[in-house]
Amino acid sequence: MAFVIFLIPCFVVGTDIAFSCQNADDFVGASSPGDIVIGGLFAVHSEMLRPEEDPIKPVIQNCAGFEIQVFLQTLAMIHAIETINNSTLLSGVTLGYEIYDTCAEVTKAMASALRFLSKFNSSEDAVEFKCNYSDYIPRVKAVTGASYSEVSMAVSRLLALQLIPQVSPASSAEILSDKIRFPSFFRTIPSDFHQTRAMTRLICESGWNWIGVIATDDDNGRFALESFGVQAMANNVCIAFKEMLPAYLSDSTFHTKVDRAIEKIVKETRVNVIVVFMRQFHVLKLFKKAIERNVNKIWIASDNWSAAVKISTIPNIRQLGTVVGFGFKNGDISSFQEFLKNLREKPTENNKFLREYIMLLSVCSHLDYHDFQTCIANQSQDNLLENDGSKPQIWRDDFLNANVEPGFIHSTMLAVYAIAHAIKRQCKDRDCKDPSAFTPWELLEELKRVVIIDDDKEVKFDSNGDMSTSYDVLLWKEIDGHMEITTMAEYDAEKGGFIFEDEEKKQDFLALKKVQSTCSQPCRPGQVKKVTESPHTCCYECIYCPENHYSNQTDMDYCYRCNNKTYWAPINSSMCYRKTIYFLAWTDWFAIFLLLLSAFGVVLVLSICVIFTKNLDTPVVKASGGLTVCYIILFSHFLIFLSTVFFIDVPTEFKCKTRQALFGISFTLCISCILIKSLKILLAFSFDPKLQNFLKCMYKPIPTVITCTGIQVIICTFWLIFRTPFVNQNFSIPRAIILECNEGSIVAFGIMLGYIAALAFICFIFAFKGRKLPENYNEAKFITFGMLIYFIAWIVFIPVYATTFGKYLPAVEIIVVLISNYGILCCTFLPKCYIIIYKQETNTKSAFLKMVYTYSSKSAGSVAVSQVSLDSKSSSFRATVTDSCKTENDSVNGNCHFQVPGQPLIKGKVPPKNAARTMVRKRVSSI
Numbered sequence: 001m002a003f004v005i006f007l008i009p010c011f012v013v014g015t016d017i018a019f020s021c022q023n024a025d026d027f028v029g030a031s032s033p034g035d036i037v038i039g040g041l042f043a044v045h046s047e048m049l050r051p052e053e054d055p056i057k058p059v060i061q062n063c064a065g066f067e068i069q070v071f072l073q074t075l076a077m078i079h080a081i082e083t084i085n086n087s088t089l090l091s092g093v094t095l096g097y098e099i100y101d102t103c104a105e106v107t108k109a110m111a112s113a114l115r116f117l118s119k120f121n122s123s124e125d126a127v128e129f130k131c132n133y134s135d136y137i138p139r140v141k142a143v144t145g146a147s148y149s150e151v152s153m154a155v156s157r158l159l160a161l162q163l164i165p166q167v168s169p170a171s172s173a174e175i176l177s178d179k180i181r182f183p184s185f186f187r188t189i190p191s192d193f194h195q196t197r198a199m200t201r202l203i204c205e206s207g208w209n210w211i212g213v214i215a216t217d218d219d220n221g222r223f224a225l226e227s228f229g230v231q232a233m234a235n236n237v238c239i240a241f242k243e244m245l246p247a248y249l250s251d252s253t254f255h256t257k258v259d260r261a262i263e264k265i266v267k268e269t270r271v272n273v274i275v276v277f278m279r280q281f282h283v284l285k286l287f288k289k290a291i292e293r294n295v296n297k298i299w300i301a302s303d304n305w306s307a308a309v310k311i312s313t314i315p316n317i318r319q320l321g322t323v324v325g326f327g328f329k330n331g332d333i334s335s336f337q338e339f340l341k342n343l344r345e346k347p348t349e350n351n352k353f354l355r356e357y358i359m360l361l362s363v364c365s366h367l368d369y370h371d372f373q374t375c376i377a378n379q380s381q382d383n384l385l386e387n388d389g390s391k392p393q394i395w396r397d398d399f400l401n402a403n404v405e406p407g408f409i410h411s412t413m414l415a416v417y418a419i420a421h422a423i424k425r426q427c428k429d430r431d432c433k434d435p436s437a438f439t440p441w442e443l444l445e446e447l448k449r450v451v452i453i454d455d456d457k458e459v460k461f462d463s464n465g466d467m468s469t470s471y472d473v474l475l476w477k478e479i480d481g482h483m484e485i486t487t488m489a490e491y492d493a494e495k496g497g498f499i500f501e502d503e504e505k506k507q508d509f510l511a512l513k514k515v516q517s518t519c520s521q522p523c524r525p526g527q528v529k530k531v532t533e534s535p536h537t538c539c540y541e542c543i544y545c546p547e548n549h550y551s552n553q554t555d556m557d558y559c560y561r562c563n564n565k566t567y568w569a570p571i572n573s574s575m576c577y578r579k580t581i582y583f584l585a586w587t588d589w590f591a592i593f594l595l596l597l598s599a600f601g602v603v604l605v606l607s608i609c610v611i612f613t614k615n616l617d618t619p620v621v622k623a624s625g626g627l628t629v630c631y632i633i634l635f636s637h638f639l640i641f642l643s644t645v646f647f648i649d650v651p652t653e654f655k656c657k658t659r660q661a662l663f664g665i666s667f668t669l670c671i672s673c674i675l676i677k678s679l680k681i682l683l684a685f686s687f688d689p690k691l692q693n694f695l696k697c698m699y700k701p702i703p704t705v706i707t708c709t710g711i712q713v714i715i716c717t718f719w720l721i722f723r724t725p726f727v728n729q730n731f732s733i734p735r736a737i738i739l740e741c742n743e744g745s746i747v748a749f750g751i752m753l754g755y756i757a758a759l760a761f762i763c764f765i766f767a768f769k770g771r772k773l774p775e776n777y778n779e780a781k782f783i784t785f786g787m788l789i790y791f792i793a794w795i796v797f798i799p800v801y802a803t804t805f806g807k808y809l810p811a812v813e814i815i816v817v818l819i820s821n822y823g824i825l826c827c828t829f830l831p832k833c834y835i836i837i838y839k840q841e842t843n844t845k846s847a848f849l850k851m852v853y854t855y856s857s858k859s860a861g862s863v864a865v866s867q868v869s870l871d872s873k874s875s876s877f878r879a880t881v882t883d884s885c886k887t888e889n890d891s892v893n894g895n896c897h898f899q900v901p902g903q904p905l906i907k908g909k910v911p912p913k914n915a916a917r918t919m920v921r922k923r924v925s926s927i
Contacts, residue, residue, distance in 0.1 A: 027111070028099070028100060028352075029042075029044060029099050029100055029351075029352050029353050030074060030078065030097070030098075030099040031096070031098045031350050032081070034094040035094050035095070035432060036093060036094075036141050036423060036432060037096040037098060037141065037435075038081065038098075038140060038142050038144060038419055039097070039098050039099075039100070039112075039139075039140035039143040039144070039145075040077050040097055040099035041112055041113075041144070041146040041147070041151065041155060042074050042077075042099060042101065042146065043067060043070050043101070043103060043104040043147040043148060043151070044066065044067055044101040044103075045063030045064060045065050046064070046065030046066075046067055046103070046104055046249065047063065047064055047103060047105075047250055048060075048062075048063045048104075048105045048107075048108060049063065049064055060107075063101060065249070066356065066360055068400070069308065069309075069310070069405050069408065070147055071357060072400060072403065072405070072408075073169065073170075074099050075340070075354075076336055076408075076412040076413050077097065077099065077144055077412055077413075077415075079339040079413070080413040080417060081096075084416070089420055089421075089424060090420065090423060090424055090432070093423070093433060095420065098115075098139075098140065099353075100112035100115075101353070102147065104151070104248075105151075106151055109146055110158060113143075113158045116138060116139055116143060117139070117159070117161065117164070118139050119136070119139070120138060120139055122139075133161065133163070133441075135439065137435060137436045141423070141438075141440050141443055142164065142165040142440065142443060142447075143155070143159060143166045144166075144167055144169065144419070145166070145168055146170075147170045147171070148171060148218075149175075149219060149220035149223065150219040151171075152166070153171075153173070153176065153182070153219055157181070157182070159184055160183050163184045163444050164440040164441075165186060165444045165447050166184055166185050167186045167418055167419060168185070168186070169189065169414070170304075170412075171187060172195060172220075172224075173219065173220050173224065174191045174192045174223055174227045175223050176465075177465065179464060182465075184440075185465055186418070186467075187415075187465065188411045188412075188415045189303070189328050189411050189466075190328075190467070190469060192224050193227055194493040195224075195302065195303060195326055196230075196231045197496065198326055198471055198491045199231070199300055200234075200237060201235075201491075201498070202324070202473070202512075203273065204237065206512045206513050207516070207522070208273045208515075208518065209237050209517070210270055210273075210517050210518045210538050211237065211238070211273040211274065212241045212242075212265060212268060212273070213225060213239050213242045213243070213274070213276075214243045215242070215277040216245055216246075216277065216278045216282055217245060217247055218247035221244065225244075228277070236537065236538065237538070238519060238538035238539070240270075240271045240519070241268060241271070243257070243261040245258060245278065245282055249281060249282075249285070258286055258289050262286070262289050262290055262293050265295055266293060270518065270519060272297050272298060272516065272517035273298045273300065273515070273517040274297050274298070274300065275300045276301060276302060276305070277302045278304065278305065279305070280304060280305045280311060283305045283308070283311055284311055287314055287320060290320055291314070291316050291317070291320060295320060299320065299322070301324070303326055303327055303328055305325070306323075306326055306327045306485075307485055308405065309485070310403065312476055312483045313373065318483060322515075324474065324475050324476070325473075325474045325476075327406075327407040328407030328408065328410065328469065328471065328472070329410070329471060329472055330406040330407055330410055331406070331454060331455055332410075332455060333406055333413070336404075340401055340404075344395045358395070360375075360376045361395060363375065411469075414467070418447065418450055419447070421450045421451075422450045423446075425449075425450065468494065469493070470490055470491055470492055471493065472489075473487070473488045473489040473490065474487060477508070487501075487505075488505050488508050489501075489505060489509060519538040520538065520540050520542070522555050523540075524542070524554060524574075525550075525551055525553060525574030526544065526551060526573050526574040527544055527545065527551060528544075528545055528558055529541075529557055530542070544571050544572040545559035548562050548568055548734070549569060549573075550569040550573045550574055550575055550576055551574065552575060563576070565731050566578060566729075566737060567579060568734060577735075579736055579737045580735065581737045581739055582733075582737065582739070582806070583650055583740070584647065584648050584807050584808065584810050585648070585649055586649050590808065591648050591811070594648070594811060594814045594815070595644075595645070595648065597818050598642075598814075601637070601818065601821065602638060605634050605825070606638075608634060608833060609631070609634050611836055611837070612627060612829075612832075612836075615836050619844065619845055621832070623832075624677075624779070624829075624832055630829075632673050632705075633670055633828065636666045636667070636669045636673070637821055639666035640663060640666045640667055640670070640817060640821045641818075642662070643658075643659050643663040643666065644814045644817055646658050647810040647811075647814050648810070648814075651727045651741045652727060655741065656741035657720055659741070660716075660725065661719075663817060664712055664715070664752045664753075665716060667820075667821075668711075668759065669705070671759040671760050671763055672709055672759065673705060674767075674783055674786075674828065675762060676704055677779065678763050678780060679699055679704075680699065711755065712755055715751055715755060719751075719752065723748055725741050725744040726741070726742050726744060727739065727741060727742070728740055730805065732805055733806065738806055741810075757791070757794065760791065761791075764784060764788070764791070768784050779828075782827040783827065783828065785827045786823050786824040786827030786828055789820065790820040793820045793823065794820065797813070797816040800812055
């Protein structure tokens with residue numbers, strides 16, 4: 001069962017040439033018969049006149065605003081069909097056409113589409129309603145058009161009912177790629193997805209991020225704005241404002257909204273780039289108003305008007321600033337230009353558009369170029385009807401060629417050739433002179449697979465019905481006082497980049513970067529964006545990256561942290577710097593000074609060793625404990641001086657382990673030997689029987705030295721095994737790394753030093769008790785001084801070491817080691833060396849005994865304690881003689897007595913000196 005819809009013809013009263021619609025055929029703008037008919041939908045007029053009568057009747061009105069560029073597209077379609085018919089492409093099958101004017105109105109385009117759907121050869125132009133249109137033969141096999149996406153969306157839904165292929169050369173809305181909603185729609189241009197991505201790429205590469213957008217308030221404008229908004233957001237481009245202008249010039253609010261848009265542009269002084277998605281006649285109105293307000297910006301043109309000559313020739317257009325836009329890729333249109341030259345010879349009976357154009361030439365021929373264009377655009381069909389025949393016909397050869405937009409012409413011809421190639425595939429095994437040889441939906445399937453050679457390149461439709469062609473980046477450039485539309489670059493839609501033919505065009509592109517269009521000044525490297533209260537991410541403040549952070553690009557959202565502790569960055573830094581490594585180097589002046597002190601100490605040790613070796617048999621050397629003890633002590637001092645070397649230069653594991661152990665063991669050995677000497681002094685001159693017995697038990701030189709030193713060796717061994725020192729990187733200084741030795745265990749380090757201090761304290765006590773021996777041989781007194789120097793040095797060392805950091809920390813320990821080592825060395829050996837070198841007369845056995853006897857005699861005059869050193873084996877001894885003789889007469893009269901500890905009390909007339917000598921000799925022999 002089928003229902004029939006009759007197309008009721010529209011009627012507008014007018015003359016016979018007119019543009020009135022007495023019957024359905026009057027509705028056709030241009031036509032030509034053929035075996036296979038292709039429909040065409042073009043907005044030859046920019047608006048449809050609104051009826052003034054009330055109520056409004058369902059009558060299709062005449063149109064106004066003749067569009068030269070779209071008229072040229074209809075001619076391109078006619079030229080392409082004629083070229084195909086004159087070629088062997090279809091092998092005798094001729095193509096016909098029916099081209100309709102949509103007047104940029106969806107309603108009028110729908111009326112045209114209804115006629116396309118009407119049944120072929122139907123006298124009543126009826127559209128049958130069927131459940132299955134598989135065998136239905138409509139009036140046309142395919143449709144080329146429409147000019148605007150909004151119209152194409154409506155028409156495509158209607159044509160999809162019978163799956164009639166629609167190939168548009170100009171509708172670029174991204175939504176038309178949806179094959180579920182628009183299954184029969186194709187286009188020979190890229191979708192707005194690629195255009196908006198190209199625009200965003202241009203904006204980003206030019207350093208802009210704060211822009212304005214103006215679009216028409218129709219499907220095409222809204223979809224383009226939506227697509228651009230997505231691309232802009234993905235690339236951190238912010239839209240400062242969006243202005244929507246009415247889609248129809250007849251809208252009463254149009255001029256008000258244009259004024260508001262201009263006011264917004266003027267007010268937003270930081271916005272210097274405006275993206276415009278509008279039809280040509282909208283842009284024309286906008287720019288004229290902008291010129292009045294002296295607006296100077298960069299205008300980014302969409303493919304609708306980027307190559308519009310009628311806009312580029314507006315008087316004072318250069319005052320608007322720079323126009324850069326995206327146009328469809330040019331092709332070879334030389335044959336079409338030849339076609340235009342012969343256009344005046346073409347018949348006008350079946351081409352109302354051509355007839356109207358000739359009439360417009362007659363009406364507006366007296367005007368200059370731009371006014372001529374304005375005149376044509378402002379004429380309505382009703383006005384032309386009134387002036388018909390009153391003006392002579394005048395032809396202007398240059399006008400049409402001057403208004404050619406190559407991209408649209410090329411895409412229109414490409415659309416016709418795509419349909420023709422699909423028809424050719426259908427006609428391989430069919431008689432296509434019969435209109436019922438194939439149906440539109442069969443042609444649709446062939447169209448999906450068609451491949452066309454265009455400029456030696458294969459082009460075809462992708463799965464979305466789009467033809468993957470590139471864009472020309474167009475720059476409006478003033479040349480010789482005229483605004484010329486030049487090709488600056490090519491945008492590769494597949495790779496997403498710009499291709500420049502020569503350096504001059506690249507310089508034109510780089511010149512765009514001189515204009516700033518940002519909400520905020522760009523943050524330099526070393527700074528980072530701080531978002532303000534503005535809802536736009538492009539509006540921000542620039543703050544410095546904190547210490548140890550950096551940013552190496554402009555407008556970064558966050559600072560990078562220097563990747564590890566070995567790098568640092570100052571505030572406001574664009575890079576990280578490697579931290580300077582510090583240690584007490586050999587070349588450091590302070591290290592050199594300390595090394596000289598250590599070297600001097602070594603020389604001093606060697607000098608003392610030589611002096612003592614040469615004076616081996618002298619009493620002073622023997623009184624020092626003999627050459628063996630002296631060598632051990634001097635060797636210890638040598639090792640201590642040597643240990644300071646391990647505190648200097650780059651710390652290593654070996655140095656860190658060696659320096660403390662070597663110092664600790666060497667110092668312990670030194671103190672142990674001096675302790676034995678102090679113990680011997682106390683033992684020799686202690687006359688308390690109980691103390692003497694205790695000291696005799698304690699006085700075991702070799703075992704004592706080995707035991708004392710061995711304990712330190714054990715301490716150091718455990719330290720090195722369980723908590724060994726290691727090389728440490730100290731990051732406490734922000735811009736430096738201090739290479740130092742970590743002691744591993746402060747407790748172990750403290751135990752080692754504490755043990756040395758304990759031995760030194762015992763040694764100090766013993767030496768202090770024997771401090772009153774004869775002056776020239778009073779070794780105990782100097783040992784006491786040496787121990788005091790040691791204690792003072794290490795007591796001061798503890799707080800200084802705890803509060804010092806940096807590369808000079810090892811120097812603190814070197815200093816205290818040198819002070820304590822020099823103190824003990826000098827106090828122990830220098831007095832003896834002084835006697836050996838400068839008082840050789842006192843360094844004899846007789847002089848030694850004489851001094852002791854003299855000291856004992858002087859001590860006999862008072863109740864005091866004197867100390868004399870002598871040893872039976874080493875020519876040193878100690879004795880204490882206590883007497884009560886006040887005068888020599890007391891001794892003669894037997895009124896005095898004296899006693900050597902451990903001997904009976906002696907009374908009588910023994911002379912004090914003789915008594916002293918006698919007792920000393922007895923004590924020496926007993927020791």
